[in-house]
Amino acid sequence: MRNFSEKTLTAAVLKRVAGAPDRRTRQIMHSLVKHLHAFVREVRPTQEEWFQGIQFLTRTGHLCDDRRQEFILMSDTLGVSMLVDFINYGKVGKSTESTVLGPFFVAGAPEMPLGASIARPGTAGEPCAVSGTVKGLTGEPIAGAVIDVWESGADGLYDVQKPGGTNLRARFRADEKGRFHFKCITPVSYPVPHDGPVGRMLAATGRHPMRPGHLHFTIEAPGCEKLVTHLFVKGDKYLDSDAVFGVKESLIVSYRKNSAGEATCRYDFVLKPAGLKRRRPPPAAKSAPAGSPSSSRGRRRPSPGA
Ligand SMILES: [Fe+2]
DSSP: OOOOOOOHHHHHHHHHHOOSSSSSHHHHHHHHHHHHHHHHHOOOOOOHHHHHHHHHHHHHHHSSSOOOOHHHHHHHTTHHHHHHHHOOOOOTTTTTOOOOTTTTOTTOBBBTTTBSSOTTTTTSSSSEEEEEEEEOSOOBBBBOEEEEEEEEOSSSOOGGSSSSSOOSEEEEETTTSEEEEEEOOOOOOOOOOOOHHHHHHHHHOOOEEOOOOOOOOEETTBBBOOEEEEEETOOOOOTTSSTTTTGGGGEEEEEEEEEEEEEEEEEEOOOOTTOOOOOOOOOTTTOOTSSSSGGGGGOOOOOOOO
């Protein structure tokens, strides 16, 4: 077939990708083409605007390496990371809510004994003691749960954003009663990297790059679904305008001073069992017109263990 028009082109491309042997690939490509074409029809970009978009994506890719992930930042600041999180990690019972991983997680952080400080000696910031438990949905302690924690420095930068090596990140294991405790610095609000294309996108849309102060956590244990979450600082002025849309009320905690004048934070994490059914999408119209957002909902891939 040839001589496509604006009216016939989308159907032709959809027909072409319909030959993908893998069902999931077929579904994803069908939806991608349909929405991408609908976007272009709605925006009707000039050739110059289209090329600006290409350059934006090119610059985003060029800024990615093992220390900086501009694509994750773009996903975060456009709310896509949180949308994926909502789809994949529904709250069950009293389970702790999840939020974005963010671009600064580093696998293989040093394991430290309970009570250790993740801040190297001489690290600037207000000392803070964090403690809590890791339990299951029925309140049973999860002994040996592996807790990864990381945070920015008082200057708002993570260790991977500056020279000096690993700092303010570590891995702990909960004790036999699921308890943990460690030292860190009280988290501060900070700007996401905004010297690249994502920063220019934020500026162009009148947005600030700030995130409210938070500690990052991932918690893993056999038989449990991995939890990716934060503990936000109560009272932070950016809680309602987080640049990555990650704040949930249940994750906001007080960092109180104890009698020794040290900031303290306590939180009890609740993990849910692995393999629970994930939240299903709302029912889709059976025959929505091609190109309409409501027509994008194909049958979802069965969740593992569902
Ligand atoms: Fe962060």
